[in-house]
Amino acid sequence: MKTILLTGFEPFGGESINPSWEVARALDGEQIGDARVVARCLPCVFGAALSSLKQSLREHPPALVLALGQAGGRSDLSLERVAINIDDARIADNAGRQPIDEPVVEGAAAAYFSTLPIKAMMAGLREAGFPAGISQTAGTFVCNHVFYGLQHFLRGGPVRSGFMHIPLLPEQAAHLPGQASMALKTMVDGVRLALALAMRVDVDVRQSGGSIS
Template identity: 70%
Template sequence: MKNILLTGFEPFGGERVNPSWELARALNGELIGGCRVVSVQLPCVFGEALRQLDEALDRIRPVTVLAIGQAGGRCDLSLERIAINVDDARIPDNAGAQPIDEPVVPAGPAAYFSTLPIKAIVAGLRAQGFPASVSQTAGTFVCNHLFYGLQHRLAASGVRSGFMHIPYLPEQAAHHPGAPSLPLPTLVAATRVALALATSAEELRQGGGQLD
């Protein structure tokens, strides 16, 4: 059976949970679009996250990869368009590292685009009532680090891959007054839709900024 690799991160920045991993593990083992979802938790650590990603790619041999990360302050499912070749950490990672203006891959290209049909996914999510948008920045912390490393590893492989940011869970937002959140059942239902489209949809060549 074909596999979809779904990754989430361990908690970081003082949080007790990370919604990306709660979401990923909730979908582990499901069949979506004729593919089995295999979920893997990655450390919020520069370098080590990519090492464990490489191990998962070699073991699972997926046809599609969706990496997920927490973005406190965002209010929807954000499909990332581009990963840039820079680590520039605002806070230390979970191992205490705080790289400043360092490349993810020395001598690598400046950036990679997602190879997921991100506009089709956003349109499909919105059509079913889920909040979603195309995002133009994945930041410069471990999420972007992972996204860039993923795209670098799979460049020209034919495997569809990309990154999605999600908001806090309600229990996290309770400790961040005014921060938006989405409940886990909503995130799970939306990500089922996103994964089905990720494996099969053709990209939309329309919409422009309307999907931003």
């Protein structure tokens, strides 16, 4: 059976929970089409996250990889289009590191695009009633760090991969007036559908869409 590698992050920034890992572990072991989901939790630490990711890729050779990350302020399932070769941290990671204007991979490409059929995934999610969109920036914190590292590791190969940002959970947003959130079940169901779409769509659709957020 094929493997879908699905990653999330440990909590960071003083939080006690991270929805990206809650979603990933909820789907761990599920069969989607002819593939089984293997979920792994990455440390929210520059460098260490890529080491953990690389180990997971070696131990569970995937047919497809989707990395998930938390994005406060977003209200939809945000499929990221591009990862950039820069670490520029507004806050320290969980090891106290705060790189400023440093490359993710020295001497490598300036950017990599997602190799997932992100437009088809967005269209399928919206058709099923899930709020979804295309994002043109994964930021410059550990999420982008992992997204860039993932695309760099798999460049030129047959394995398709990419990154999705998801909103906060309601319990996280409860103490943040006006902050968007999404129920865990909704995110789990949405990511499950996104993976199914990614596995069965060979050629992405052409349609306009996306935002700067």
